[in-house]
Each structure stands twice: as C-alpha cells, then as structure tokens.
Amino acid sequence: MLKLSRYVLYDILRNKIVIAYTLFLFIVSFSMFRMEENSSKAILSLLNIVLIVLPLISLIFTTIHYYNSYEFIELMLSQPLSRTRILLSEFGGVCISLLSAFWIGVGVPVLLFSADETGFALLFTGTALTIVFTSIAFLASVRSKDKARGIGFALLLWFYFALIYDGLVLLILFAFSDYPMEKFTLLLSALNPIDLGRIFIMLKMDISALMGYTGALYKDFFGSGKGVLFTTVIMLLWATIPLWLAIRSFRRKDM
C-alpha cells in the first residue's frame, strides 16, 4: 500500500501547491503569535483558520488531485491491484501531504508558543478535520465523473458545513426555544465536524463561561474524558464512513 502512496506523494510534492500551503499556514500562525500578546488570543484567531480554511483547502485540493490523477488510477487498474488498495493509497498520499503541511505550518508555531492543553486541542481538531474533509472530498469526486460537478459539489459541502449548518442550528434552537434543548444541541454538534471541533476547542478556553447554561453543560461533558472520547469517536466516524462509501462506489465504477 505504502509503495503506491509514495508515488502519489511524489506527484503531489512535484506541483508545489502543498509547499505553498505549508508556508501560508506557517506565516499566518507565526505572525498571529507574534502580534497577539496573549497566546490564547492567538489560538482563538488560529481557530478560525483551522475551522474555515483547513476544510476548504482539504476539499478543493483533494478533489482536484483526484481528477488530475485519473490517468494514474486508470493505469493502476490494469495492473494486479485491487481497487480498494488503489483508492486507499490515493487517500493515504493526500492525507499525509495535507497533514504534514498542517503539522509544520501550524503545529510547529503552536508547540513553540503555546504548548498547553488548548494548543493540543487545536492540533487534534486540525488533524481530524483534515482527515474528515479529505475523506468527504474523495466521496464527492468518486461519485461524479465530471470535474466541474465534483469540485462544485465539494464547495457546496463546504458551504453547508462551514456556514449554512450554523444558520440551520440557530433556526432550530430559535423555533424550539421553549423546550429544553441542551442534550439535543449536543447531538446537533455531532452532525457537523466543524462545529464539533469548534466546541471542543472553545471549551478548553476560558470563554466557555460566556456561553450560559448550554455552555456549562458542554463544559461538563466535553471537559471530561468522556467528551474527548466522544469527539474522537465522532471524528473517526466522519472520516471512515465517507471513505467507506467512496470505496464502495469506486469498486462498482466503470472507468
């Protein structure tokens, strides 16, 4: 498996976009820590980057990469390799490159300036979101043969998770504000990896006190070991289910 991933990685490194992405992340994180005197403030600004930019880059990069390596996939299909293995190698290669970009670009500055619990939570969330959105992007691109449609679909998914979902949650909370919604919002957060990541980090910071009763409930839940486990499991599900669906439809696909 790694044998194939190596060639995928090599191909990705060749086009230098990942290197530019690494530099971008590094410069942004470094300057945030430099500008803000309080490192937790810097983490808060970085949080927005991790929650908005990371999923977007993962989705777009993965989709474009998939369509660009169509030839490679086609070539591999005529070789004695299973389709599952081919797709997993592609996934492995993309994931490794995006993750190393994140760890170098954000991980190193965070470890230098703010190597505490919040910092690690940020790194954990970034890692999880990268894997989750790479996996979602694979599903989107395997499902649609047309390049523009695949990328368009990936973008729509990003809009949904990063922007629309929050609006929907607010709407629901507003409509049912007469009922006790605390447990329900906990469930809602699990349905969006970006939200889950945000809550997970926010509660490691002091600002959770500002979030009222729901915040207290969250703090109670996410502050405990149970919360960490919950987040990990949900993120794992978000990473594996789309990938599994992608493999399933890739195995049935005509090339």
Add this chain to the structure above:
Amino acid sequence: MIRIEHINKKFRRLQALDNISANFYKGQVISLIGPNGSGKTTLIKSILGMVKPDSGKIFVKDQPVNGDPAYRSDIGYMPQIGRYPDNMKVGQLFDMMKKIRNADEKETDNDLVLQFNIPAIYEKPMRTLSGGTRQKVSAALAFLFSPAILILDEPTAGLDPLSSEILKEKIIYEKKKNKLILITSHVLSDLEELTTHIMYLQEGKMQFLKDLETLQEETDEIKLSKAIAKVMRGYETDNKWIDQIFLAEKKDERIY
C-alpha cells in the same frame, strides 16, 4: 484461457455489450473487429475489470474477473489512448511498474524497450511525449512482463511505419510462444499477417467468431479487408449469420 459467459453491459440507453459469450484459448491471435462504438473496447475493459458488466461472468485462467485482482498479472494491456501521470518521467514510470509487479530486472522482456530506444527518453516527463512516442511506451509496458495474455487496443494507430513493423514482428514472435493475443484494429492489413481468429462485433452483439481460413472460404476472399468488407455490407441490409447470407447469394447465382 479467457471464458466469457453471457455478458451484458448498458451505458444509459446504449447497449454496449449484448449477451456475448466466447472462449479464447492460448496460441490464438484474436482480432476484434467492428465499426466504431460496437463495443470492442468495452469488451476489453470488461476482461480487465475496468468496466463492470451488468450481468454475466468472465473468467481468466478460470479465475473470475471480479474477484482477486491477481489474475491481471497474466495480462499485458496496451490501451487505445495511453494516459499516464503528466509529471512522471518515463524512467520513473518503468521503475514504478516493475515495483508494482515485484519483477526482477532479469525477468523483464526489454525487447521493445530497446528497439523503440526508450532509454533515450527516460528523463523526459510523460506530458512532453508525442502521441506516437506514448504509444511506444504503452507497447513496451504491455510486453514488459512477458504475460501469457496480451490485450492490444489499436496497437498500431499513431505509430510510424518502422515502429509499427517492429511491433508486428514482436507480436508474431510472442504468438509463436503460444500466447493468447487479443487485438482490435481498424487497419485490417496489419491484422492479416497476425490473426488466427476473427471476432466480429456490431452494436454490442457478437456476429461471429471464426478462424481466418473459414472466413476466407465463406467469403471467397483471400484478403481479410475484402472479406470483412463483404461481411459488413451483408450485415447492413440483413443481420443474419454470415453463412446464411452467402448461401443465399450462391443460390441466386444458380438461378440466373
């Protein structure tokens, strides 16, 4: 070596393959012939497992095609349009293929690599190659692991006469080694020297699978191109089996 049992494939409304059954044995050189869009490439891709038939089964050396992918190590495939990763250099491509197949340097068949002088372009990225050079790379890769089955989709299209001749010589050489070779081509004169059997497809249906001698006898034509042209004309008006059409013609002759 390859057994095809009642395969059907539909792309949306188009019936690409319609209940095709055939047996191919080693030592045969089978020419897949038919008009454009008659399902030749779809059939080849089904054998390679790249296209999944809606129904029916294909066995390669008694291994079902949709199971273990290991059966593909017995197949050398030269695609119609060789598409390769743009950034990869030719040398890297060959290295990669060898690593994927776990092949030793000694076991590989480098005849075509040397005859096409491919080592000279090892440092060139795939995207800079011309169509013909790409074809040469495809051909060299198909023969590289001396597989028992060779599947060549339009092998001579885009090759210059010299390279085309080299490739034909190589195919004849492999044929003598008792291999199964499947070729599609529209250049019937190329096939003439190679083929032992003709499989004729039209609109996804297999019209016949016959050996060359029988076909020549039935059509009264020695040249393959003329024989096929006769068959094609026959099928345009009437989709009967070739035997029936030509029997009918002979009867007419007797009357007049």
